[in-house]
Amino acid sequence: MKLYSLSVHYKGTTKANLLKAAYDLSSYNFFQKSSIQEFMTFTSALIVERTTVGSRASVKEQEYLCHVYVRNDNLGAVVIADSEYPQRVCFTLLDKVLEEFSREVDSIDWPSGNPDTVNYKALDVYLAKYQNPKEADAMSKVQAELDDTKIILHKTMESLLERGEKLDDLVAKSEHLGTQSKAFYKTAKKQNSCCEIM
Amino acid sequence: MCTTSCYSTASVNIGWTRKVTDPSQALVDITSTLLLLNPDFTTAWNVRKELIQCGVLDPEKDLYLGKLALTKFPKSPETWIHRRWVLHQTLTRLSAADSSGKQNPPEAEQADVERNQQLNYHLTQMFHTELNVCSDAACSYPSNYNAWSHRIWVLQHMAKGNVEVFHDELSTMRQWVSMHVSDHSGFHYRQFLLKELIDEFSLIPAPNKNCSDQYQSRTVPRSWLLRSINVNAFRQQPGIETMNEDDWEPELARLFELFHQEMELCSDLIRSFPGHETLWSHRRHVFYLWHQWRWEHQVFYLNRNGSTVLNNIDDTTRLKPGTEDCGEWGAGTMEVDGRSFPVPSDSKRLKRGFRSSNLPSLSSECTFLSTVLERQCNPEQRHFGLAYKKWLDSVIGKVLEEN
Numbered sequence: 001m002k003l004y005s006l007s008v009h010y011k012g013t014t015k016a017n018l019l020k021a022a023y024d025l026s027s028y029n030f031f032q033k034s035s036i037q038e039f040m041t042f043t044s045a046l047i048v049e050r051t052t053v054g055s056r057a058s059v060k061e062q063e064y065l066c067h068v069y070v071r072n073d074n075l076g077a078v079v080i081a082d083s084e085y086p087q088r089v090c091f092t093l094l095d096k097v098l099e100e101f102s103r104e105v106d107s108i109d110w111p112s113g114n115p116d117t118v119n120y121k122a123l124d125v126y127l128a129k130y131q132n133p134k135e136a137d138a139m140s141k142v143q144a145e146l147d148d149t150k151i152i153l154h155k156t157m158e159s160l161l162e163r164g165e166k167l168d169d170l171v172a173k174s175e176h177l178g179t180q181s182k183a184f185y186k187t188a189k190k191q192n193s194c195c196e197i198m
Numbered sequence: 199m200c201t202t203s204c205y206s207t208a209s210v211n212i213g214w215t216r217k218v219t220d221p222s223q224a225l226v227d228i229t230s231t232l233l234l235l236n237p238d239f240t241t242a243w244n245v246r247k248e249l250i251q252c253g254v255l256d257p258e259k260d261l262y263l264g265k266l267a268l269t270k271f272p273k274s275p276e277t278w279i280h281r282r283w284v285l286h287q288t289l290t291r292l293s294a295a296d297s298s299g300k301q302n303p304p305e306a307e308q309a310d311v312e313r314n315q316q317l318n319y320h321l322t323q324m325f326h327t328e329l330n331v332c333s334d335a336a337c338s339y340p341s342n343y344n345a346w347s348h349r350i351w352v353l354q355h356m357a358k359g360n361v362e363v364f365h366d367e368l369s370t371m372r373q374w375v376s377m378h379v380s381d382h383s384g385f386h387y388r389q390f391l392l393k394e395l396i397d398e399f400s401l402i403p404a405p406n407k408n409c410s411d412q413y414q415s416r417t418v419p420r421s422w423l424l425r426s427i428n429v430n431a432f433r434q435q436p437g438i439e440t441m442n443e444d445d446w447e448p449e450l451a452r453l454f455e456l457f458h459q460e461m462e463l464c465s466d467l468i469r470s471f472p473g474h475e476t477l478w479s480h481r482r483h484v485f486y487l488w489h490q491w492r493w494e495h496q497v498f499y500l501n502r503n504g505s506t507v508l509n510n511i512d513d514t515t516r517l518k519p520g521t522e523d524c525g526e527w528g529a530g531t532m533e534v535d536g537r538s539f540p541v542p543s544d545s546k547r548l549k550r551g552f553r554s555s556n557l558p559s560l561s562s563e564c565t566f567l568s569t570v571l572e573r574q575c576n577p578e579q580r581h582f583g584l585a586y587k588k589w590l591d592s593v594i595g596k597v598l599e600e601n
Contacts, residue, residue: 001379001471063340083380084471086471132377133470134470
């Protein structure tokens, strides 16, 4: 079971603003790393944009599960995990991170901040620590029910989009993705629809 | 695309001839290129087999290529199959060299010892390399059946009957399976290890072994016989060629402890990570393995107070007629299916008793189930829990009723 990325965003009126992120891409090969990181940022921001304020959701995409919590003060966090990692522990982590972040970083800085200006260093530590959910979280917490907490489950990324919106278009116009990543996305889509040469 | 044309050119160069007429380094290089692009290209692997046989290609280098290919294609069936061929060749060659060396005159004893050490070292290296290759492949691809099957093959061929290795593997893999709770192949590996260990203590030969006489009278478990005649690949330490009776009881207690720990691990993971079918399936396998073996052997042993305790498989255990009063552990005989086997132990020497309450039983399973089901709201967990309960009732319960 694995956690791949952990990020904090501010949900603005039209788009999400990335404040800080941490990644663990050790399971990917050298050539894939930078593209994957960009896609994770893109996905996280998109999810925050499309999540209602004051709600929690889990979005399934291929073998990944993205868990998001956007608080009533518009501060949101996303953790991208695999399908084995227990959902409950993810939400405990998100709660914890947002609580600490809001204490350490002044809310004045949220709408306009970016990873270079924001001074919050704990994300990497949390991401590393929570790789082992049992060590990170006391047993009682892992097993406890999240009372009165509703978590919406989206079976695909597509279900977050508006009617008529296409993921391909969003990818094309995203500022989180470099040209190489966008090209990679196009080729990957093509390859998936063609048969392999044996 | 660049790689496609590279690939076709290389394929053409290989000539598609079945027999390698001109074994050369060039062929080694061409096949390497091809296989790194597509490791399931069987013909290329077969060409390499011929190159190994005529001495142009060093098997170690071939194994290294395979290892490299597996980093990109961790499942590739042809790579794993070819790898086993190379290992088999190497093991056969080493064992032949070893036995011919044994015919040397007594004066060459020192050289013999050195040769043995070198051989042992080489084999150990090979063994650990294989385990590492399997681990890496298992991590890269979830439920990598091919990688885990290869691991099993390696243990069967390079560590046959070596109980210590099996114990070691069980403990090493414990952390890994805890972090990969839906990796069915990983848990299946643990089931294999437990089965091998439990077979070492089987007084009744397993049905798939070729044994015409079902009830061979034996005073020691099969494994110790195996160890004394096993001069194959992975050697034990010099001097421990046979185990004596004194070692049997603690080994048995160790095995019981192992099953207890496995069930505990399973319970812990089921509680921490609700809703994973793999964990419930594993529980089924382990419990069944345990239950089967216990039922076949009807083992009696002393509890800490020294009086006879029948290890109840469940509260409604019924004994076969004639076995009710088998006497104490160490009284001299043990009944299995109506036949007597001498038990070579003295009850006073049983240093390590084992509490019956620690061992898996139908009642302990029921207790576990009720704690899981009463608190669990996760619908999938409920579903798996109820299915397990149904299995216990219909399969295990039925076995007991019929007897």
